[in-house]
Amino acid sequence: MPRDLPVLIVDGARFSDLDGFAREFSRLLSGYTWRGNLDALNDVLRGGYGTPTHGWVLRWVGSETSRAALGHPETARRLERLLPSVDPSNRAAVEARLDEARRGEGPTLFDEIVAIIREHGPGGREAADGILLELR
Template sequence: MELDKNKIITIDGSRFSDLPGFYDEVSLVLMKNTDWKVGTLDGFDDILYGGFGVFESREKIEIRWKESQKSKEDLGLETTRIFYQNKIRQGKPFNIELMQEKLDSLLSGKGQTLFEILVEIIESHKNITLILE
């Protein structure tokens, strides 16, 4: 009887230091041989459902996030603050009130950083095991 081995996908935190760099990295490792690139948090969540890119829908996979501590710092409070401020400044199509609430929550110490949001997105997919290295 053959043991079910998870497909292992590695995100390398040493190869990026901001959110666009993260999107480039996950596009490279999750969307090989496709012309579609990740560019939003929703888009990142979408590709984790599988069925296009490097794994099938509901296929069990393991994501290893190397240099995750560096990513936690790179995608931490300051980067997240700027992320929300840019959305507020840009206005439509963004919900400015919601972005302001998220910014206020972040600055009061209650909100999530981009790193925490990305981890939560990954962990919301029951077929994916996340290992922070």
């Protein structure tokens, strides 16, 4: 790993839900507040929203704590909050994901966030962004 990349640190001990993660992640951004929308996270990682411009390391300390905090119960809570605003053409899919999360099955918010970040690093579709994720 290149040693000259800036290192931004997310501390899993500093939050216990998606809103808290959004606050913790936003603390890393210069002049921008991310509010927890996963599509917007993709945009932030592409650059121009207060992140370093030429690649960086996202070091997620306490990631196992975050894995629990952003697990199936928090995933279900997020989907419940989204459901009223979901387009009718997508409602059945969101309801199916919600049922799955309530059963403790399927990807969690933690899984989704990690996957989004990894898309912006080595081997990802947006690898040119140069984000290296370290889970610790």
